[in-house]
Amino acid sequence: MLGDLSADAFLQEYWQKKPLLIRDALANYTSPISAEELAGLALEAEVESRLVEFQGADWSLKHGPFTENDFLTLPERDWTLLVQGVDLWVPEVQELLAQFTFLPPWRLDDVMISFACPGGSVGPHFDQYDVFLLQVEGQRRWQIGPECSRETALRDDSPLRILKEFNVREEWLLEPGDMLYLPPGVAHWGVAETECLTYSIGFRSPSIADMLGDLSVELMTQGYDEHYRDPALTPAMASSNIDQAFIDQAKQQLWQAINDDDLISDWFARFMTATKYPELEEMTEEERHATIRGRRYFNGDSVDESFGPR
Secondary structure, eight states: OOTTOOHHHHHHHTTTTOOEEETTTTTTOOOSSOHHHHHHHTTOTTSOEEEEEEETTEEEEEESOOOHHHHHTOOSSSEEEEESOHHHHOHHHHGGGGGGTTSOGGGEEEEEEEEEOTTOOOOSBOOSSEEEEEEEESOEEEEEEEEOOTTSOBOSSOSSOOBSOOOOOEEEEEOTTOEEEEOTTEEEEEEESSSEEEEEEEEOOOOHHHHHHHHHHHHHHTTOOOOOOOOOOOGGGOSSSOOHHHHHHHHHHHHHHHOOHHHHHHHHHHHHTSOSOGGGTTSOHHHHHHHHHTTSSOOSSHHHHHSSOO
C-alpha cells in the first residue's frame, strides 16, 4: 500500500513530517458501501454525519441525522456528505484497517467516508491529526499549503475552520486507488472534479489540554489529596507581584503529582483506547452491524435517479 516505500522508510521520512502521494496504493479496491447506502447511514440518529455546501464564496454546515428529502432537494454540484465512524457500522469497511498494521491500532480514530458532487469541498483547512485520504471512486483535486499553527488566521464568518489565506505549494489529482497521507498541521483543500467517494482513515491526536484535564479527573478519582505548599518565605516575598519561587514551587508540586509511571501508564492506556462514541458501548459489534444492515438504504425509486454516481 505504501508503493515503493517500506514501512520503516515511511515512518522515518514521512510520518508526522510531510505529505506523501501514493499512486495506485489500493488500485483494485472496491467500496463496500455505495453513495446511496452512505446517505442511508446519515438518516440514522446513532450515526454522526454532516452536510457541507459551497455557495458563492461561503460554506454552510448542517449536522445529521438527515431525511430523504434533505438529499432530494440538493443541487447537482458543490456539496459534500461526510459520515464518521463508518467502520463501526459496516464490517467490510473495518476490514480495510488491516492495511495499516504498521501503525499502533490504538492510535486509530475512525474511517470517515465522504461523497461529493463536482465542486464539493469542505474548504481550505488544516487538521491536528494524521490522515490517509484514499480515493475510492471518481476524481478529487488536492491542493497542499504550508504548515499551520494556532496562530494561523481563520475566517470568522464560517461554521467551519476555513483558512483566511491559502497558498498552494503542491497540487495533485487523485484517481481511484490513489492515496494521500497528510501529517498534522498541513493546510489542504480537496475539491471533487467528478462525483466521488473518499475514505479518510484518521488517527486520533488529543490536545495536551484535554489529556491534562482527563488526568486531573483520574487523580481526583484515585483520591489524590495533596495540597499546595509555599516555598521558604522571606519578608521580601510579601508583595502583590508573585515571586518566581512560587512559580517554581507550583511546577515542582504538579510534577510530583504526575511523576508516577504506574499512574501514567494505566491512565494513558485507558484514555487512548476509550471509545469515540461511548453511547454505543452497550452494543456489541454484531449488534451494530445488525442494527444498521436493514436500514442503511434509501426507500423509493426516485432517490436512485437523484443521488449517487450518475
